[in-house]
Amino acid sequence: MTRGPATPLPGPHELRRLRKAKSLTQADVAARVGVTRETVRSWETGRTTPRGSTREAYAQLLTEPAHTGAEVAVRHEQAVPALVGAGATPHTDRADHAEEQPPKDVEPALPVPSLTPAQAFDALYAFCAPALVRQTYLLTGRRELARESVEKAFQLAWHRWPEVAVDRDPAGWVRATAYEYALSPWHRMRLRHRHPEAPPAGADDRALLxxxxxxxxxxxxTLLLYDGVGLDLPETAAETEASTPAAAGRLLHAREAVAARLPELAVPQELHRRLAELASIERLRAAKPRTVRWDGERRARHWTRAAIAFTVLLIGATTLTLRTAPDHYEAPLAPGEMVRGVPPRAAPGPLSQAEVKLHAKLKSETVNGPERLVPENR
Structure with a gap:
């Protein structure tokens, strides 16, 4: 009995491209095929190649039809541990590569049932929100702001669900939106953010925060995405909108700052463990997905009504202006000019003797009626 030829696989770069085209992380592929994440990384860098049944399962995973981002998140809900990150599994050390594990029995993937938009949103929220609230707390140090940022991000995601549902990484989309809202400098102007919140109970946790x-x-x-969430350097650079060398420089600077204050956290594995512990002790809870959807819809209705009211007001003001505005040109009045050569008007002075006699005569000979206007013939 002869053995059939091995299933052909593309090059390392094509393997990485196919994985990203299906919105899968290296941890997702490792969980589906039955190996470690470091093994998948070595396949994509060309150091090793899969063999036997592992090769068959790996090739089948890369060639099966792709699903939408929301369905992929639902399918891998149990495959990704919710430590700190909601988009990638935490790492141990990116410089160490474990040896390839022996292949395990691979079960065929179950078909993903079709979900309504609300069901897909609720599944994505249940999968990402708890860990995302803990991440945002590490980013801001404020519990209420962390919950508010996550709710705002998911409300925006529900408002743009047709766009988010087909995104290659819906969890990353929501995470980036929540981080941007949480780090907005406008929060400093809010009254409740002028007073610091209660710090963690432990002295070590307070020092780290x-x-x-x-x-x-x-x-x-950058430090949270790389050492907390577990993204690799290019993904961290892309999410922070920076180049890979710039992200690497920021990461090194952040690690040096942490190690200068807390020397025991100079090892990346210890820093990752402490970040996970600090995030988990706060018992932060997110709202229900249905509540988030309803709040987002209500807020959208209010903004829509406000926009309609403003538009009607603008149209009314424009109509009133058109009604009352002049419809023809009116020349402006010429400015006044001084006329020279005219004697000034003299004020009346005292009456002369003759004027006094005439005044007395006219007063004594008053005639009533129209005869007064008729001159006498003398």
């Missing part, structure tokens, strides 16, 4: 909050926001975000 203080160090994180002293970092610039972009450095803090």
């Amino acid at each position: 203080d160090v994180l909050l002293e970092l610039p926001p972009v450095y803090r975000r």
Whole structure:
């Protein structure tokens, strides 16, 4: 009995492209095929190649029809542990590569049932929201702001659900939106944000949170994405809208700042563990997905009504202006000019003797009726 030829696989770069085209992380592929994440990384870098049944399962996974981003998130809800990150699994050390594990029995993937938009949104929210609230707390140090940021991000996601549902990484879309809202400088103008919240109970947790909050926001975000969520450097750079060298420089600067205050966290594995512990002790809870959807819909209705009212007011003001505005040109009045050569008007002075006699005569000979106007013939 002869063995059939091995299933052909494309090159390492094409393997990485096919994985990203299906909105899968290396951890997702490792969970589906039955190997470690480091093994999948070595396949995509060309150091090793899969063999046997692992190769068959890997090829089948890359060639099966792709699903929407929301369906992929639902399918892998149990495959990704909710430690700190909601978009990728935490790492141990990116410089160490574990040896390839022996292949395991691979079960065929179950077909993904078709979901309504509300069901897909609720599944994505239940999968991402709890971990995302903990991440945002590490980013801001404020519990209420963390919950508010996550709710605002999901409300915007529900408002743009046709766009988010087909996104290659819906969890990353929501995470980036929540981070942007949480780090907005406008929060400083709010009254309740002028007073600090109660710090964590443990002294070590307070020290770590203080160090994180002293970092610039972009450095803090880079450190959280790389050492907390577990994204690789290119993905971290893309989410922070920076180049890969710039993201690497920010990460090194943030690590140095943390290690200078807390030398025991100079090892990346220890820093990741402490971040996970600090995020998990707060017991932060997110709202129900149905509540988030309803609040988003109500807010959208209010904004729509406000926009309609403003439009009607603008149309009314424009109509009133057109009604009352002049419809022809009116020349302006010429400015006054001084006329020279005219004697000034003299004020009346005292009466002369002759004028006094005439005045007395006219007063004594008053005639009533129209005869007064008739001159006498003398």
